[in-house]
Every structure is written in structure tokens, then in C-alpha cells.
Amino acid sequence: MRQYLGMASVRDLRLLPKAHLHLHFTGSMRSGTLLELADKYGVHLPDALSGGEPPKLRATDERGWFRFQRLYDMARSCLREPEDIQRLVREAAEEDLRDGSRWLEIQVDPTSYAPRLGGLIPALEIILDAVDTTVRETGLDMRVLVAANRMKHPLDARTLARLAVRYQHRGIVGFGLSNDERRGFARDFDRAFAIARDGGLLAAPHGGELAGPASVRDCLQDLRAARIGHGVRAAEDPRLMERLAQAGVTCEVCPASNVALGVYDSLEEVPLRTLWDAGVPMALGADDPLLFGSRLAEQYEIARRYHGFTDAELAELARQSVRASAAPEDVRDKLLLDIDAWLES
Template identity: 70%
Template structure:
């Protein structure tokens, strides 16, 4: 199923919000290589000559390899100036992709050892976000994420820390890493702290594990959004509940293909979820490892699922409505989406993506 892209509007010109982007995973590949050379970090071939790496995380061995590559990439962030650079470049890339609001997810415990502890790490990230916002005009909110492979008490520590910075740049509390190694209900206490502190609940669920994972995120974590959530299509009653409660699903098509969740971009159930009435916010997840950024996800919706410009505009609206953006930013973006759709359609402008953007699809 393909839309006619010869008369379609530019996807990069479509205003949108980006709600599913991980901190290290947002790094430019060129920056990774440069920082590795500067700090003496050896990069495996999968992060240099064979980039983007061929990944598959549907078994524990595959997830371990994915996590190992992510950890190696994270290790190149050695100095505060590296963090400032990462967030500035991430915001510049978001601006180029048409994103006016970014929510970037970070587990500060993964960086605390080299930046003086959890609190100094969070303050560094927030200051870097403020500077990147000022430099680019892209609004940035930070989601503090717990690691589901660690003890729930660690998650409570992070939740309390996140609440301390609610209203000062931290907008949500998440839960990431391998669903098979940590059940959502075990983190109920941490999410209770975060929700009482006014933060959005944004756990991952329904990526590597089926509908039961999503159900736990709803029942025990009070999820406002679900990271991924594509496996909801396997349980019609669950999907109806998601629609009824207006839960936003952060769907990441290229990521789903790269990790083996779906065999192809066409098999990611974007159309099925959309037609069921679910709110979908497309996300790039980890561009550093998957090789594509936000605009490419919208291109896949257009080319692989036949989304019209009006439907793409609705995806963009859902991303804004599901965000924690301030009201003035939300209104501006929604007005600009309407203006994008009202403008005459023309030949797609700007750089076109290549097969490299979808690992495994070359």
C-alpha cells in the first residue's frame, strides 16, 4: 500500500512532537566516532564500518548484544561538554525533522559514575537541555527512566529524584530495558511516587512481550503513554481500553523492524492501531543504533501503510496532544499542523531517505 508521494506535502515541514527518543541513542553517528577517538574508546565494527548494526532482540542473546552496543556508545560520553554537545545536536536534528517539541528519556544511573552522582547528572542533563532549547527553538522535556532489570528500590530513588525536578524540566517517569526481565507491577511504588509528583507515566510495554505487559502498565503504573505498545493489536479488548482511556502509544516502526518485533515496516501494525482509534505518536527510539530519525517514521507510514496527508497530520496532532509541552507550545504546533495541511500539496522537498534508514531492509 503506497500513497502518491509525487503530490504529497513535505514530511519534514510537518510540525510534530517527538516523544520516544533515548538519550545516548539520539547521538549522531559521526559524533560517536569522533568522541570515541578523542577519549580512546574502541568501537566494534558494528558501530563503525558495519553501521547501522544488524540487530535482533527477540531472544535474550540478541537483546544482550543490543544492550552491549548501547553501553559502548554511552561510554564515549566522558565530559560535561559531551553531554552539552549531544543535546544540542539532538535538538538541531529535531528542528531539521520538523519537531517543535522533544521529550528525551534518560536513566541517570547509567551516567552518574562519571558525572558526580545521580543529582549532578540530572542537573547536567537539564542544563544542557535548556541551552539546546535556547539555541534551536525546539522545546525539550526530560523523562527520567528506571531500568526494569534493576531492583524496584532503585526505581523509587529515581522517582523521588524526578519529582524534585518536576516543573523544572523533568516531565515524565519511564521504565525501559528488556520486558522479559522485569515485570511492570514490581515498579508500582515508584510510579505512584512519580504520578503524585505530577509527572506523566510513560513505561515501555508491548514490544518484546505481548498484551499482558501493556495491561500491567495500565493497571499498576497508571500509564498515560506506552512506549511501543504495538502488541496491543493481539488483544481486541485491551486495544478498546487503550482507545477509551486515550492512552498514547509511542510507536517506533524502524526500531520494531531492526529488533525483530516485526519482519518488515509494512508488518508493523500502524494502520490497524490507527483505524481502531488509538492515539499514535511515532518515534525513532534510538537513531544511533537503528539508522533513522523521526521524519523517516512518518515516511514509512506514508509509503508502507498508505497514510494520506490528512492522516499524517492526525498522527502529528496525536504526538502533540500526548506530550507534556506547555499549552502555548501545544497551541502553536497544532495551529501549524493545520496550516501545513491547508497549504497546497506539491512534490516532496528536502533530502530523501535511503535503504540505510531501515536496518535489515537493505
């Protein structure tokens, strides 16, 4: 671990303005909210979700990933009414604001909520209404990234891509692809991503977490990704890192979740320095705080404490998150100035 000096003068990372580009919908929930909703609907939660501590997970094998997905699905089953959705979105915004986020792109697969919210389109509209209300009430600039599920048929992804483009005017800014990247091929979803890109949406599929560098290359070649969800395994391939750096493709790196899911055994092993030294742009994200136990500011603290990132380097990480976002130019410019002000303070 690199040591950093001048502890008394280290700046508060919660005051560092930043963009948050990798946060999943149900995974953003507060644990206390989950307990209250489970009680409201009579849902019996396993100890892993009700014990007050993040569950012990290791998703690098099939059984581990199944357990992670089962816990996530159980938490999602407690979101049954529009007011539950509104509460989740508002609390996610409150947590982000507390951590210095000024721009949040929250990721959601509306098909997962459709059965309890009246169908696919009603579910998406309820989610977008909740985001609109939260933006007005909290002041956080918040947008939505619609994500297809890699475990479902590519035709479902095309339907979602068309729907995302149709509702772009309501604050949808991107299209993603989530779930176990070891399953299937990125190219199976190329048509869905073409629909999204042609409609003006940013392409941000997951890759390079549970699967290795090849999954990142597939996202670049087959899906023409502008951002990669996670992408840390690119550190195993110097040529791939060079390609990401030259193309300016940002990796949405989530250090705490990488360790929680067993991709790396310790926070020191997450290759933040390797990616940084290769010039790969990064946007730190919290992924699923409900299951991994830490939110956005803590990811920056990990970079500081375990990888020796200076305040100047942390400010540049924040700038990279802003540059990779879908924020309008005037919002980006203001954020970049505020980051400079944080560093000069």
C-alpha cells in the same frame, strides 16, 4: 503495501510540525559524534558501531537483546564530560528541528551516567543544564523524561522517581521504565510510579514491544500509564486496543526500531493500520537513531510509504503526538494550528 497517489503534490514531511515523545539519550547520538568521542577517549568500537551503517540486530531472544544492550552501553561509555553531554543534546535538537519536531521529550536514566559525571545528582544537573542551554540556543521546546531501568532493583526506581519530582521545575515532565520488558513485573515498580504521578509527572513505561499484549495491560493496571512506550503488540488483542482507545492512552510507536530489533520482519508488518483503525492514539518516535539508522521524519515516511497513510492521516498522527505530550496548552494550541496550516498548504 498500500499505494498512495499524487506523488507530485505530496507534502514535505520534514515541514509537518510534530512532537517527538520517544527518543533515548545515548541513542539520539550522531554516528559521526560517536566516532569522534571514541577517538577522543581511546575507546575501541566494534565494527557494528564504527562501520557507518546501522548494526544488524535481532533482540527477540536473550542473546540478541544482550548484544543490543552491549552496543548501547559501549556508546554511552564515550559520554564522559559535561561538554560531551552538551554536544549530544544540542545535536539531538538540531536533528529534531530538521525533521519538523517542535517539542521533544528526551528520555534518560541518569544513573547510567553518574559514575563518570560525579554522581547521580551532578549527572542529572549536567543533563538538565545541557537541555536549558540547547533550548535557549536552538529554540526547540525540549523537556526530559527520567526513566528507571527494569533490570535494577525497584528501590532504585523509587529513588529516581523522587529525584525526578524534586527537579520537575527544571523541565522534567515524565517518568518511564525501560529495558527488557520480559524481565520482572511491572507491579514491582508501582510505588515508584505512584511517587512520580503524585508529584505531577506523566507515567510512560515501556510495554508491548518484546513482550506481548499482557505487558501493555500490566502497564495500564499496575503503573496507571498515560502513555505506553512502543505498545505495538496491543494490536494482537482487540479488547486491549479498545481499552487504549477509550482511555486515550497513546502508544509511542517506533516502526524502524520494531523491525531492527526483530519484533516484525518487515516495515509492512508493523501494525500501524491495525492500531489506527481501532482508534488507538499514536505518537511516532525514532527510539535510538544511532542504532536503528533513522530519525523522526522517516517514521512518518514509513507510515506513508508502507501503510498508505494520506497527508490528512499523517497530520492527525502529528496532532496525536502533540496531544499526548506534556506541552503547555498554549504550546499545544499553536502546534495544532501549524499542523492545520501544513495540511492546507
